[in-house]
Amino acid sequence: MAVYTDVTEGELSAFLQNYPVGQLLSYKGIAEGTENSNFLLHTTAGSFILTLYEKRVEKADLPFFLGLMDHLAKKGISCPLPVHRHDGSMIGTLAGRPAVIITFLEGMWLRKPGVVHCREVGEALAAMHLAGADFTMHRANALAIDGWRKLWEASRARANEVEPGLAAEVDGDFADFERNWPCDLPTGIIHADLFPDNVFFLGEKLSGLIDFYFACDDFYAYDLATCLNAWCFEKDFSFNLTKGTALLAGYQSVRPLSEAEKQALPMLARGSALRFMLTRLYDWLTVPDGGLVMKRDPTEYIRRIRFHRAIGSASEYGLK
């Protein structure tokens, strides 16, 4: 939770003259987003989000992320729409950083999502997969297996500080992935970070998806596996089968899974849990305490990896 970069009223007003967003009435730094600085703007034309991209986001990737949001919004997915500048472009410069204006979505992200919300997320994820199928830009998943290996190489020597025996345990996972990671599943644009703080609801209805800054090309079922990890475990690390059933049913009501995807789901869920464990572990070991980046406990995902390792078939997640 952070605003890394403040903006003066003069530079913001000058910046906004490039956009069809009316007159500025107020702007507040908001305590959301771990990678960028975000401001909520009120103007005579409504509410907008101003995002300044900090160094963790690769500038060369911005046309992909913004083009994707533009594409999805035009296909009827409720997600922020980048506001085009008078010259047609989407990316400007503010306070020395790449900066964009996107439309504001009403809705709350849920600190305590329930079963009904899991079904909604499954439906929305599948709809996003279908809507992205004809998006023409591509982006490799920087946090696929090769990326995990790099994170692991940087963390392995100190992994046992987090939990004794963790280094050998994760080495075993990597060995399994070498043998059993699927290689031929339906692939396309995935969100790759569809955690509860990136999904807005109004009551029980999903009102929007946000934060496409990990979106990339990868297996659709891997995205679904990430949602199983993000939405269906309770705070005590127990897996809520009712939520899993709802999430998977919601997904399949829009895009039915193939047999190969169903069979691969436990391995994908284990890989996804490893991916989030590794980024958390890396931050845990390398980011100084008290910095602006919030460090999250990697052990929450060690628990998930162990759960998935013991899964025999996707029906144990509630898959019908």
Add this chain to the structure above:
Amino acid sequence: MAVYTDVTEGELSAFLQNYPVGQLLSYKGIAEGTENSNFLLHTTAGSFILTLYEKRVEKADLPFFLGLMDHLAKKGISCPLPVHRHDGSMIGTLAGRPAVIITFLEGMWLRKPGVVHCREVGEALAAMHLAGADFTMHRANALAIDGWRKLWEASRARANEVEPGLAAEVDGDFADFERNWPCDLPTGIIHADLFPDNVFFLGEKLSGLIDFYFACDDFYAYDLATCLNAWCFEKDFSFNLTKGTALLAGYQSVRPLSEAEKQALPMLARGSALRFMLTRLYDWLTVPDGGLVMKRDPTEYIRRIRFHRAIGSASEYGLK
């Protein structure tokens, strides 16, 4: 800049049922306010600020602060209006903390205020002083001379770490205050913290005053002296006489200063600079690095104290 306490959608919805504010559409933690947790709410009835009071604010003082905002708003001062609950009260409980809903004011606080803004602030400060004159509640200034002494006693032993010789220098200031601090100036409700981040503007026009959580009874001219410190010094610590002239003229256009107030102004400005130096110094020496409380450099106010010490008469601030 911080949100110390997060709020779940369930407890927030339950809380809002006590207020005539319509249905919740979104809430975002905002990165403003150093003492409390603040959220910007959108509801079907408009925009509101939700404030959760953290431990730095004395709960017993809340009726004074909220009553004052209520009083001033009804007198035509543009400031947040506390929204009354259905039972008529203003203070609820949320996430275990005292919490209130106040109306949202459009406008920007200025990172780079100019001369025209200084005049506006002077006028608004005087208008606030007049409007508060018939407010019936009272609150002693916890950061008057006795409060300064306590801060100084807690910091003096390490003051020379900040700048060699500082301890003896400030001892000298206290000796002067014992002899020369005024005791019989016009007194009433003052804002006591009217820095640029507590004043909103739309273009060149002042649109509102916020953050009354230091308000108290003290000399009106002391409040004006605080504004001289907060608005009329440049980043290089030079005093901008044009801004000082504008601030003082704006104030006197609404509430002319008495001869005694004019004569006291250099001493009041020096005392006010000492007050902000001391709270900064105390935080500097006691708050751990990397905590949520932003530590501000006390030396900015040491420079101001020295400037005021050399002032012979208030005409040097631009007073006519």
